[in-house]
Amino acid sequence: MIAPRLFFILAGALACLPALATAQEDMAFMPDGGKTHLLSIFPEEDLYDIAMTERTTEEWMTFLDGTSSELTDAQKQTLAEYLELNLPLAEAEYADAKKASNMAMAFPADGKELAIANCQFCHSFFTGYLMQDRDLQGWRNVFVPPFHKELDMNEIERETFSRYSAINMPLKFDEVPPELRF
Numbered sequence: 001m002i003a004p005r006l007f008f009i010l011a012g013a014l015a016c017l018p019a020l021a022t023a024q025e026d027m028a029f030m031p032d033g034g035k036t037h038l039l040s041i042f043p044e045e046d047l048y049d050i051a052m053t054e055r056t057t058e059e060w061m062t063f064l065d066g067t068s069s070e071l072t073d074a075q076k077q078t079l080a081e082y083l084e085l086n087l088p089l090a091e092a093e094y095a096d097a098k099k100a101s102n103m104a105m106a107f108p109a110d111g112k113e114l115a116i117a118n119c120q121f122c123h124s125f126f127t128g129y130l131m132q133d134r135d136l137q138g139w140r141n142v143f144v145p146p147f148h149k150e151l152d153m154n155e156i157e158r159e160t161f162s163r164y165s166a167i168n169m170p171l172k173f174d175e176v177p178p179e180l181r182f
Contacts, residue, residue, distance in 0.1 A: 027112070027116055029171075029175055029177060030112055030115075030116075030130075030168075031074070031078065031112065031168040031171075032078075032110075032112060033078065033082065033109075033110025033112035033113055033114075033164055034078050034079045034080075034081065034082020034083065034110040034111065034160075035082065035107045035108070035109070035110040035113070036110065036112070037071060037075055037078065037082075038050070038079060038082070038083070038107065039103060039104060039107075041069040041071065042067075044103055047094075047103055048094065050083070050087070051087060051088065051089040051106065051107070052087075052089065052091075052094075053088060054087060054088050055084065055087075056084055057077075057080045057081050057083075057084045058080075060079070060080035060083045061076060061077070061080045064076045064080060074167055074168065077167050078164055078167050078168060081160075081163040081164070081167070082110050082111070082163075082164070085156055085159055085160050085163070086107065086108045086156065086160065089107070093106050094106045108156070108157070108160070109157065109160070110160060110164065111160050111161050111162075111163065111165060112164060114153065114157055114160060114161040114164075115129060115161060115164070115165065118151050118152075118153065118161075124182060125180065126176060126181050126182055127182065129169070130170060130180075131170045131171070131173070132165075132169055132170055133169070133170045134165070134166065134169070135166055136162060136163060136166040139161070139162035139163075139165045139166050140158070140159070140162045142162070143158050143162075
């Protein structure tokens with residue numbers, strides 16, 4: 001028998017699943033994360049070599065500067081930070097995604113995806129996340145309070161979220177759709 005409290009937690013989580021499926025679409029106003037940039041600027045035939053490479057952020061920035069992509073400096077930084085933290089991939093993950101014809105599933109969640117999946121269900125996404133002006137350490141400190149330690153995120157995901165947020169937040173007030181303010 002499921003305890004009443006656990007039942008309501010599980011029921012609430014299940015009720016949120018359809019919302020998560022369309023969350024990226026509803027949050028198009030937010031800057032894209034590293035995975036989105038990666039998949040949008042590189043053809044599939046280049047992804048294997050990238051996915052199996054380990055570089056520092058600075059080395060990824062040099063690599064990105066040598067491409068013909070039209071990413072802004074912030075977008076390049078977002079992508080380089082994501083790549084440093086999340087690559088190289090395991091061969092099996094890459095092979096499974098290729099077999100499924102879904103390269104997005106090969107790569108871990110990026111900062112935007114992590115924010116959408118973890119922030120907006122407990123507090124205002126607008127005031128509690130989108131309008132926060134923090135440096136990298138300030139975003140890392142978000143995970144210090146007990147209620148954020150409970151989030152189901154590993155250390156790499158927490159760092160991916162923190163770096164994305166330090167580069168891309170806060171948004172300007174008028175960049176956020178009115179229905180998502182406050």
